[in-house]
Amino acid sequence: MKAKGRIIIEQDKCKGCDLCTHYCPVNILELDTSTTNALGYTPLKVTDPDKCIACSFCAMMCPDGVITVERYNK
């Protein structure tokens, strides 16, 4: 499955609040428990980028403006 787009995460702004992960329609968002970011939080990671549909739900729900969404042009 080819990704429709991708998200860019500003890792060191993420507060690991876990809101966005609940809204991803294709369930590819997860907090990366293997690491801690500069703010001391568990930041976001994309588990399966190929499934991204660039719906922007994660970005819309993010309280801290951490996510930029890009769509691939055909």
Next chain:
Amino acid sequence: MKGNEAMALAAIKGGCDAFFGYPITPQNELPEYLSKHMKENGRVFVQAESEVAAINMVYGAGGSGARVLTSSSSPGIALKQEGISYLAGSEVPCVIINVMRGGPGLGGIQPAQSDYMQITRGGGNGDYHTLAFAPENLQETVDIIKESFTLADEFRNPVMIAADGLLGQMMEPVDMDRESNVKKAPEKPWAASGESGKRGHRNKIVSLFLDPNDLEDHNLKLQKKYTRMKEEQQRYELIQTDDAEIVFVAYGSMARIARSAIEILREKGVKVGMIRPISIWPFPEKAFDNLPKSVHTLLTLEMSLGQMIEDVKIVNQGRYTIDFGVRTGGVVPEPEESGSKVLSMKEGVK
């Protein structure tokens, strides 16, 4: 003109752009006059829902760069203290007219001078001062109100005009256009005027400094202004002090009454004079520095139970004997009362 109306017109002539106020006896003619005349002059008038709201409207309008006025009387001024503290802390200029009446609490509606502490000792929280003047007659009141907008802008600080109820209600001839230190409003590059795009940076009107070091720095900066006020804005009048033995200290309407007392006493051969503070913050210390050797007693006269007397004691530094004559509750003393007080003092001294 009636005092309150003259004060209102003086504000217009001083450059007042906006008035926010609330009804309270004995100053109602002031907002009533402005409700008509501000509109005629294309300026802003709002009767707010409370004195609290009014002072916050002042904060908003002044913070956005306008010359602003509010007026009230003692209990209403008490309500404004939070707002005045914010104005001082954020360095927003404004003028506040306090047409004083008896207290505490609802008190009375007759004139009094029992707000001295409220005015000069802060009133609101924090280390700040309000530049405060206590005029004696309508002409002086009008001149000072006109000037107060210029002073407020110069110091970026609240300025209070403490006029007791007598001044508000009396009818006296006034020259509304007499020369006084009125300057046009300066540029206000600090104002939150809604021009962040054009200006290239944002302006913030803030009194919050969470870091204690920042707050201390801010307070030290404010103190520099107050030091300058103390140096430049002490205002007073000396009346017949050159050969005086007893010197009245009185301000506002009390000083007018004291003048009559001086005349009565001088006719009796009593050598009495007066220091009349015009600024009550900063208190005119300088007035007390060059009194002649003949002076032995300072007699403070107040329409309160003795508030200014504390400042007199501080500046006196033990030089002279201090005595006082007081009436409170809105009772306006007769000149004879001060006179007999002095005469009984003289007996005592003998």
Next chain:
Amino acid sequence: MDTTTVYKPGKGLTDRKLSYCPGCTHGIIHKLVGEVLEEKNLIDNAIGVASVGCSVMSYEFFNCDMHQAAHGRAPAVATGAKRVKPDKTVFTYQGDGDLASIGLAEIVHAAHRGENITVIFVNNAIYGMTGGQMAPTTLIGQKTTTSPFGREKSQAGEPLRISELLATVPGATYLERVSVHDPKHVKKAKKAIEKAFDVQEKKQGFSLIEFISTCPVQWGIQPYEATRWAVDNMIPYYPLGVFKDNTGGEKDE
């Protein structure tokens, strides 16, 4: 890679890191207000009024001139600013403790006078910043630090519905209650903010948007659970919708 950016943080907010707790809906609401002001080209001529509460620092986050008002007084401060700068976009940003408790007189009277300002009202049914005390909007039975046995009607009355209350005030022009608990509602909330600033631009009077919001930390639950709690408990009591629209019938698509 050939890409088109479809969503990115805008210039309506400054670069400052938001001081809110992780998952707090203040962040979402700030973002929406910032986006609307930027997209409508109002941000450069805006004057915002920060209040007192968790959002006290909002004067650092909105990318425009800001006043920081005393607790509850923002509508009065905004009145002062708008009266002397009528061509600027003036808005307040207030929580429920600020607006519905100490500030009730100021908000009612600003609406009453029909002040041409926009109020962003963030309702999370609690005093967040001061540690989770009961607010006028706290629900019956809701436990807070000053209602440890749950809010009781006989002691504290029933919660205050601000949008409904202000709808009875003649001067209020546009009042809508929205939520930000999922993307669909976030989109609707943004439209409501657009409408509110439209009302101001067209000089149609007073507008207020009430946001059903969460407070994960003081409610004691995770951010996502907090959104569910808001849906299950707050929205039934504080229904979403338009409570007043005196704009003369211009409908959204």
